Amino acid sequence: MSAMLSQANVTMAAILNSTVSDDLLTTASTPTPMEEFQKSYGKVHGYVSNIVCIFGVLSNILNVIVLTRRHMITPTNCILTALAIADFLTMLTYLVYATYFYIATEPKWEANHSQGWMYFILVHNHFIITCHNMAMWFTVSLAVFRYIFVCHHVIGNRLCSLQRAVLTITIIVIATIIVCIPNYFLYKVVKLTEIVPVNVTGYWIVDSDFVKAHDFYKVLIFWFFGVIMKVAPCILLTLLSSMIILTMHQASKRRVRLLQQTRSSDHDVNHEHNRTTWMLVSVVLFFVITEMPQGILAMISGLNDHFFQEIYSNLGDVLDLLVLLNSAVNFILYCIMSQQFRDTFKNLFVLNWMCQRQQYGKVNGHQNGITQYTTVKTEVTML
Template sequence: MANFTDMYATAYEVHDATSSVIVDLQETDLIEVTTQGALKTSAIEQFGQSYQRIHGYFSVTVCVFGIVSNVLNIIVLTRKHMKSPTNFILTALAIADMLTMSTYPIMAIYLYIITSPDCMTPQHSRGWMYFILFHNLFIVTCHNMAMWLTVTLAVFRYIFVCQHAIAARLCSLDRAKLTVAVVVVATIVSCVPNYFVYSVQDIGPGLSRNVSCYWIVASQLAQANPTYEQFVRWLFGVVIKILPCVLMAFLSTLLIIAMQQAKKRRARLLNKVSRIVDHDHQSSEHNRTTMMLVGVVVCFIVTEIPQGILAWISAVDEDFWNDVYIHVGDLMDILVLVNSAVNFILYCIMSQQFRNTFKSLFVCNNIPFNLDRKVGKSNGTEYSMVRTETTNV
């Protein structure tokens, strides 16, 4: 029900009393009740049902941590001395991740803890189902926005590392702001087809019940045009999931290769020990920043590629959708939520400037932010090295 890629499993079919009744209510529930009343469950369906029991509690915990950590990210990255094109994109990414998790706890508490994601026992109201529908469409949009912001981050870092001569012009703060605005608008436009696939209906009478139970089902447009539903699956499975992951993997590979080549060049060109030490300090800061951003990208790839591949196969094979995808939807959700929550940990581990800023704001207020670093020489003299790297985090 809350799967980030699709909600096609919310559609339902109700046949007459002499045939099978298939109620496809959400990702983890595909219940086949035959005329003999036999209940058939596969191993993967049993896994989905078992995980569903803990998904609500697990997802709420991850979301609370993720929302708090992304608020901290925004506070730290928007300090005056932290302003840079890269940090502006990271701030936009933190906002998108926070919005992705903002409504999930409400949905999870209602649908997985208080009630259950089906219409077998609970009687879901129209208002709650409209909220669930809004929640799904909202987080799909916000999460796709986060994905393409991560692609943007990889592009900016690639230009800075591999095309340093033009980086100042192409990767300016104004260009970063314009790029983020374009990503936001383009993401909303690309998600528009998904907004017309679903509707809220009372399926209680269709289940031969005397009480109402509202649920999210395929809209009349989707039911009348099966090719439209297939188009949206391809759009989300390939264009919005697999394509950005491929781009991020390609750019990350280029970044790592460029870092290794730069390291070899430094070893060849710098022949004085003192110069090597001084230069390596700047280089290590530069490399840590790049590797931190590569880590952010890799987290996205690891969590998004499985979902994209499953959605892609489901667009081709309807049986795979019914037999596999809908039963692992909650597991795909938790991977996405974890990915949206871990950036704070990556920043703290890999960025000294982020750690120092965080400590100054929340641990102790007397840590000075000196951009100049005193370097001692063997003859007892000192000089200041000014850090001019504008994309440090």
């Protein structure tokens, strides 16, 4: 179990554990199909992940701008804003990591990495694990808030207040930082001359002295972060989503029976409420789809070290890409499924830009003796 993965970020742990080991200089055997796949995809992973990260960084900035407008501030949008910030930070550091490790150089000890870059990789790994775990529990809290609001609507407005949303976010941030502290003792940066019996230069990352002295520590961290902290939230999110969908289905049936007695405005409000709920359920389910496979594969790896070496570690780049896609997709879901988000986005960026162009034309028109009239569309509150 010495090569067990200990982080949510698969790729770096697999790189560090597979390239700096007791058999570092042994003759390489014939590559397996999975190793061939990892080698082939590794050549393009940096470029693919950079495209996803650039889109994700920009889209999450837009998410924060739109969701923090005065008329958009609600308990749900407060959690979505925290989720966007966590996703933004995750993708920002991964962008630098992928550019250096997969484009500028290679994720191999032979590349003669500098001490500064190795410390950056180490800090990046801890930082991205912390941010991603925050995003995971923000998603769980989002599902809990929506479950209470949909399934227990009478007490939902009282329990899911803005103050409680802010308190929830604060608790998640503090608790995640504390829970992730054990990760910080896993690795250290050393000179290659200390671990490789050949004349080389550069630095690399290896297991810390504490890990070497306590064999159980790495296995414990792997099971906690690699399995429990992935599988348990995914199971919880699946159950909450199922109950929300079931409740909406039952409410839809009742609404159909009472449709003739329902006013049109009430119908429109219910329709927008349902679209919002489906959007949030989509955010949750997409998270489950991208995270659950990692938890299942990690669980199998915990029971079979050969499976980790042959399958799991070679899928590290792909699993990283799934995490990045999950961090970048929310903006698309908001635009597709939320009328209020689309309207606010258009008012902020499209219409304001058009108004500026019109105002510029108006000024020029006055200068040429021509009077032009413009209209300004203001933001509409849709609470």
